[in-house]
Amino acid sequence: MPGANSSKAPSFNGETSELLEFFELFEDLADACALTPAEKCKTIVRYVDIQMKQFWVTLTGYESRDFDIFKASILAQYSGAAKGQHYTIRDLEHIVISNVDNDISTETKLLQYYRQFRPVAHWLVANSKISTRER
Numbered sequence: 001m002p003g004a005n006s007s008k009a010p011s012f013n014g015e016t017s018e019l020l021e022f023f024e025l026f027e028d029l030a031d032a033c034a035l036t037p038a039e040k041c042k043t044i045v046r047y048v049d050i051q052m053k054q055f056w057v058t059l060t061g062y063e064s065r066d067f068d069i070f071k072a073s074i075l076a077q078y079s080g081a082a083k084g085q086h087y088t089i090r091d092l093e094h095i096v097i098s099n100v101d102n103d104i105s106t107e108t109k110l111l112q113y114y115r116q117f118r119p120v121a122h123w124l125v126a127n128s129k130i131s132t133r134e135r
Contacts, residue, residue, distance in 0.1 A: 001033050004046045012048050016078040017086065022047075023071060038065035087120045089129060095120060 002009040010025035012018065026047065030040050041062055045053040056062065059077070061070030080086065095116050104110050124130045 001029055001035070001043055001046075010047050012052070014049075014052065016080055019075065019078050037067035040067040041065045041070050044070075086127070087123045087129075089124065092117070092120045092124060092130075 012022040059073035
């Protein structure tokens with residue numbers, strides 16, 4: 001596993017919407033390194049700050065080194081984390097409004113706008129927050 005300060009190391013900054021991504025990156029690396037569940041429990045806390053580590057090690061599953069239980073315990077502490085990234089209609093409106101005055105006159109600028117717009121619109125449609133037509 002990469003060192004905690006390595007550019008290849010997964011890291012979690014406490015942002016709830018990024019927790020599932022952190023777990024995905026960590027578990028991919030841990031599986032590639034053939035870590036056992038016990039080793040995963042011991043290793044994952046190296047990739048968070050000291051205050052978060054002190055909190056996480058008190059959660060169910062850490063002492064017993066049961067990674068699945070430990071992961072579920074961590075996710076339970078972050079409201080909405082199990083849902084992953086989520087957006088609001090306001091997020092989509094913000095993207096549109098912030099680009100109203102931009103001169104989207106090149107394909108590069110259009111694609112840049114599209115890369116901002118599409119993930120939000122896609123999530124809102126997939127989660128029945130807006131219809132495909134509203135997108």
